Amino acid sequence: MTSSQPPLKIRISAPGKVILHGEHSVVYNKLAVAASLGLRTQLEYSEEVERQNVVALDFPAVNMLHFYHVQDLQDFIDKPLPLIKSPCTYNFTHPELLDHEEILASIATFIAEKSGSHRLEANQQLAFTSFLYLLWAFLGPMNIQLTHFKLRVKSELTVSAGTGSSASFAVVIVAFFLQFIRLRKLKPKDNYKGFNITNPNLESFDKKELELISKWAFQSERIIHGTPSGVDNTICTYGGLVQFRKGTLPLLIELATKFTTILINTKLPRDTKRLVSMVAERREKYKSIIDGILNSMDQVSTRALQCMQKINTKTLNDFELLNSYETLGELTDLNQNLLRCLGVSHPKLDEICFVLSNNGLHGKLTGAGGGGYAICLVPPHFDKVVVKKIMEELKLKEFDAVLTDLGGCGVSIDSL
Ligand SMILES: Nc1ncnc2c1ncn2[C@@H]1O[C@H](COP(=O)(O)OP(=O)(O)O)[C@@H](O)[C@H]1O
Ligand SMILES: C[C@@](O)(CCOP(=O)(O)O)CC(=O)O
Known part of the structure; x- marks a missing residue:
């Protein structure tokens, strides 16, 4: 995604989930018990692509393979990010500072202008909106010059069937942006808040990073679901068995039994x-x-x-x-x-x-x-x-x- 560095490849995956008990009641602060599944969503990012100046987004689960000019995406993320406070208080560790509705309105305009020839179906529109939201929120405040890349997200999960495809999709995209920032050692633009990445291990995420991934995936779930409880993004981030009640910290239970x-x-x-x-x-x-x-x-x-x-x-x-x-x-x-x-x-x-x-x-x-x-x-x-x-x-x-x-x-x- 950035020029003058060797091409990068990143692969990330996240599980789907089942709610064992607590669907719907969890929205009203009741207890939910959920578990991850062996079925996963896989993201592959590659800068080794044939077409220069082109970004390919390949989301086969929703039949979407679209190509965009790099410069269009660069112009999009270079616009000031709608925030509820000054940019000097924001970096990607603060999802709560985004002006959610304002961002969605800007994305809708961008999609209407740039997707002219591809008429997006509802499931594609949601997936693309979620991607653009996260792209802007993570990379907008960074010193970065985008170049060509291909991003493919495939899934073993059935979409829209209750096994957490949307949360699993969101988790891999968020985790990808975080990993990209870590590998490229990106720095914020002068007017945004600085940040420190303390996890020295580039092959896994630490506790703080997992918390952040789940938080951001929740933002994406808000786009796709409206008022999610947060149980899906939690279980798709952490895996295992989760005891979840809205507004309290999730309790993770490692499964020792089949x-x-x-x-x-x-x-x-x-x-x-x-x-x-x-x-x-x-x-x-x-x-x-x-x-x-x-x-x-x-x-x-x-x-x-x-x-x-x-x-x-x-x-x-x-x-x-x-x-x-x-x-x-x-x-x-x-x-x-x-x-x-x-x-x-x-x-x-x-x-x-x-x-x-x-x-x-x-x-x-x-x-x-x-x-x-x-x-x-x-x-x-x-x-x-x-x-x-x-x-x-x-x-x-x-x-x-x-x-x-x-x-x-x-x-x-x-x-x-
Ligand atoms: N693998 C994927 N690729 C792209 N978009 C996806 C994928 N999985 C889910 N989505 C998005 O999430 C939506 C489905 O969300 P939802 O109805 O909550 O289903 P689920 O219960 O499986 O999470 C789809 O319409 C699509 O926008
Ligand atoms: C109905 C609900 O409890 C679960 C929805 O799960 P799914 O979208 O069917 O995977 C809603 C929520 O927890 O946000």
């Missing part, structure tokens, strides 16, 4: 923003009733977390293990019914849960609902032949079903 799940895709698209605002409308109309449901969800998350933590200690005997999984199954049924009361289930999700319960397992939707994925924990003692049979039955009903373990590692800098 938690196997079946993930079942209804293949029905859904819109998180719409589902979250639908719950808000329902709450407005039936406040005390919905608050009762949200409080029950908080209790479900608390009990489920206790159970998982017990299992994670690896000290339970067979009987205790069986009991803990039985409780987890009952809590899953309870939560699915509560989510149904909130209006975020779907007949296809209910059908999946019915197939599972008919065969001795328990399922619930995961993420915003309305379609997307259902999740089902498989106890270690559960008959593998029955699991196979269930998966075949689900496939016959045209659902996609995969077995996967929870707890992939968080954002990582991958070797080239």
